[in-house]
Structure formats: structure tokens, C-alpha cells
Amino acid sequence: MEDALRSAEQRLRVAGIPSPRVDAELLAAHLLGVSRGRLRALVLTGAEVPEGFEALVEQRAGRVPLQHLTGTATFRRVDLAVGPGVFVPRPETESVAQLAIDRAVQLDAPRIVDLGTGSGAIAAAIADEVPGAEVHAVELSELALAWAGRNLASSGVQLTQGDLATALPEQGGSFDVVVSNPPYIPPDAVPVDPEVADHDPHLALYGGGADGLDLPRAAARTAARLLKPGGYFVMEHAEVQAPAVAAFLAGTGSWEAVTTHQDLTGRDRATSAVRISERPGGSTTNGAGR
Numbered sequence: 596m597e598d599a600l601r602s603a604e605q606r607l608r609v610a611g612i613p614s615p616r617v618d619a620e621l622l623a624a625h626l627l628g629v630s631r632g633r634l635r636a637l638v639l640t641g642a643e644v645p646e647g648f649e650a651l652v653e654q655r656a657g658r659v660p661l662q663h664l665t666g667t668a669t670f671r672r673v674d675l676a677v678g679p680g681v682f683v684p685r686p687e688t689e690s691v692a693q694l695a696i697d698r699a700v701q702l703d704a705p706r707i708v709d710l711g712t713g714s715g716a717i718a719a720a721i722a723d724e725v726p727g728a729e730v731h732a733v734e735l736s737e738l739a740l741a742w743a744g745r746n747l748a749s750s751g752v753q754l755t756q757g758d759l760a761t762a763l764p765e766q767g768g769s770f771d772v773v774v775s776n777p778p779y780i781p782p783d784a785v786p787v788d789p790e791v792a793d794h795d796p797h798l799a800l801y802g803g804g805a806d807g808l809d810l811p812r813a814a815a816r817t818a819a820r821l822l823k824p825g826g827y828f829v830m831e832h833a834e835v836q837a838p839a840v841a842a843f844l845a846g847t848g849s850w851e852a853v854t855t856h857q858d859l860t861g862r863d864r865a866t867s868a869v870r871i872s873e874r875p876g877g878s879t880t881n882g883a884g885r
């Protein structure tokens with residue numbers, strides 16, 4: 596098998612795959628139904644290359660996402676089924692989920708909503724890691740909803756089809772945490788990687804407006820509507836959008852403690868804020884007596 600893995604690695608390198616050896620091993624492991632660690636042990640024993648391996652390598656060389664070929668994406672501690680029609684969850688979003696989890700675990704029976712849930716990644720991770728949480732997830736796309744339905748079936752997460760701009764109209768002021776990784780790419784910023792440009796749904800990528808921030812602004816408005824005073828909002832965005840996101844949150848008068856957060860590579864990829872309650876006279880308080 597080592598020879599086949601080497602030639603697959605070479606084929607994938609030429610095709611521009613950033614991690615050719617890892618991808619080759621993961622494809623072989625997928626076909627054999629074993630972990631990558633177990634695959635390495637099998638390689639040492641001289642095991643045969645699995646049937647169908649070259650065909651999968653060719654598809655990967657054609658820049659079909661690895662996760663579409665294996666049918667799985669791992670997000671924090673959960674394995675999610677993914678494929679055509681749904682956004683493949685990204686490692687940087689794990690840090691956004693972490694922020695929501697860190698807040699939620701401090702609360703008794705917190706109510707949390709994930710706006711634009713896609714595969715259900717953030718909602719599933721929160722349900723997995725926050726005992727006693729009531730988790731909701733909202734998604735507009737029929738195709739993504741089907742994947743999320745499958746991934747969230749045994750999680751207890753309440754999945755709703757709807758627009759994040761108008762989501763959960765009966766539940767205003769009742770959530771402790773709102774988390775979102777909304778579409779945020781500006782219309783003129785076409786993704787470079789074919790895996791993204793050709794395989795992630797456009798509905799998952801483009802945020803609307805010249806700056807790509809129409810949907811993030813809508814998510815923030817919805818978060819302000821859904822959160823209790825003192826509730827926590829955290830949202831992913833592009834690095835260059837961090838100042839604009841902080842500015843529009845600070846400018847609404849609905850938020851305090853607006854904070855930019857870095858991902859694991861040190862880039863400004865998320866912003867959080869705490870909901871202030873509105874008093875009749877227009878002044879605000881976070882509900883904590885200040």
C-alpha cells in the first residue's frame with residue numbers, strides 16, 4: 596500500500612492539494628473503515644491498497660472536498676455527515692463554538708440558538724458539551740436542513756427552517772446565548788480554492804451588500820431581539836471585517852462589552868457582545884443592576 600499512497604500523494608501534490616499525504620491516507624482509511632492511525636499500522640504490515648482508491652484520489656485531485664468523498668467532517672467532538680448542498684464546517688469555527696460554550700456552561704439550563712446552522716455543527720457541539728442546555732438551530736436552505744436534520748436527530752437540538760433575519764418570532768428575549776457563523780463573503784471576493792468556490796453552496800458564502808455584511812448585521816439584529824438582558828452574542832466573520840462588525844454592534848446601542856476574538860492562528864475572526872436592556876427613556880442596562 597505504501598507505493599500506492601506515495602503515488603497518490605504525488606498526484607494530489609501536483610493538483611495543488613495542501614496536505615497531499617494526509618488526504619491520501621484519509622481516503623484509504625475511509626475505504627477500509629479504519630482510523631488513520633490504524634491505516635499506518637496496516638501499511639507497515641504490507642496490506643493491499645483498497646479497491647476504489649485510485650478513483651477517489653482522482654476525484655480529490657479534481658478538487659472535490661475531502662469531506663464530500665469521505666462523507667464526514669469532524670467538528671470538535673462530533674462527526675457530521677456532509678456532502679453536496681451543505682457548507683463543510685471549518686476548524687476556525689470551532690473557536691467560535693468554544694466562546695459560546697464557555698459562556699453557556701456558566702449558566703443553569705441555558706437556552707442557546709445557532710443562526711444559519713448548515714450541517715448543524717455548532718449546535719451539535721454545544722448540545723454535546725453543555726449539559727442541560729436547550730439548543731435551537733435555524734437554517735434557510737432546504738438542502739442544508741436535510742443534512743442538519745440527519746446530524747441533529749439524536750442530539751435533542753430543535754431545528755427550524757427559517758430566515759435568520761426573522762427567526763423564532765415568538766421567542767424574543769428568551770435566549771442566553773446566540774451564536775452564528777453567517778455567510779459574510781463580499782460579492783466581489785470570489786473564493787480561490789475550488790473546494791469552496793465549486794462545492795460550498797453560494798447561499799452559505801455570500802453575505803450580501805457591498806461589504807458582505809448584510810446577513811451578519813441581520814444576525815446581530817436577531818440576536819438583540821432574541822437575547823435576555825445580559826445575554827451573549829458571538830459571531831464569526833472575515834479578518835478584515837472585524838473593525839466593521841465591532842463598529843456596527845457598538846453603534847446600535849443594544850450591546851456592551853463588544854470584543855474581537857482571534858482564531859488559533861491569531862486572526863481576528865469573531866466578535867462577541869453582551870445584550871443591554873433598553874429602558875423606556877432610551878438609556879440602557881445589562882440587567883445586572885448597572
Ligand SMILES: C[S@@+](CC[C@H](N)C(=O)[O-])C[C@H]1O[C@@H](n2cnc3c(N)ncnc32)[C@H](O)[C@@H]1O
Nearest residue numbers: 682684711712713734735736758759776778799
Ligand atoms: C457559512 S455557513 C455556516 C454553517 C455552519 N453554521 C457552520 O459553521 O459550519 C452559513 C449558513 O447560513 C445559511 N444561511 C444563509 N442565509 C441564511 C438566512 N437568511 N437565514 C438562515 N440561514 C441562512 C446557509 O445556508 C449556511 O448553511
